Amino acid sequence: MDLPGERAVQAACGLMHVHGRATGGPVPLAVDYASVVAGVLAAQGATAAAIGRARGLDLRGARTSVAQGALLALGQYLAAATADDGLEQPEASAPGLATLDTRDGARVEVETLDPSAWREFWARLGVPATLAGRGWLPFQQRFATAVCPLPGELRQAALARTLAELRAAARH
Incomplete structure (x- = not known):
């Protein structure tokens, strides 16, 4: 062809x-x-x-x-x-970017390789650990799968905060 x-x-x-x-x-x-x-x-x-x-x-x-x-x-x-690795995969039709929007209009991405840091960041934003945990696998696999279908509650938690508040939560 x-x-x-x-x-x-x-x-x-x-x-x-x-x-x-x-x-x-x-x-x-x-x-x-x-x-x-x-x-x-x-x-x-x-x-x-x-x-x-x-x-x-x-x-x-x-x-x-x-x-x-x-x-x-x-x-x-x-x-x-x-691959049939036995892990639950996001639906092929589930789009999503890793980008989060803040209350003051900034667009940001969180970056960490540490699941504990991920959980603690979201805990500082008031997100329960089990909910933060549901977002870890899609976040971790975003480069391999070309999607990042984060739970809507994580996006809402970020949207309820300003960029300065997200930065403060990330610095701990």
Whole structure:
């Protein structure tokens, strides 16, 4: 199949679908991501061929494509979508960004790798630990799944506070 440009590759290979998961529909990436990945692959292939020739192998070059770059970039999402790890997965149709809105109109994202810090942050905002816990898995997997369907109560707790109040809760 001839894919005449970056957007066609993004659409055909599923990049637009994955990128738009958080907002509920396909969205093109604003940069030529698949082309850049293909360029990196081409450079790695050329380097590998040169090393092989230096070691005496009869190599003439390497080939890749923008579509192959796009599919390589999607590998982690395909693996996550098809893995049967026994964990409860959010519904495929459940969109959501990690972004939280504050009462004074700021848009923020919380960042932590520590589930205790996550629980304590939400506790300082008056959220029960069990509810904060329901948000941990989607938050932790947001990069792997391209969505972050946080419970609405967490979003409401953030929306009830100003940016300064969220910062204070995060600093403890």
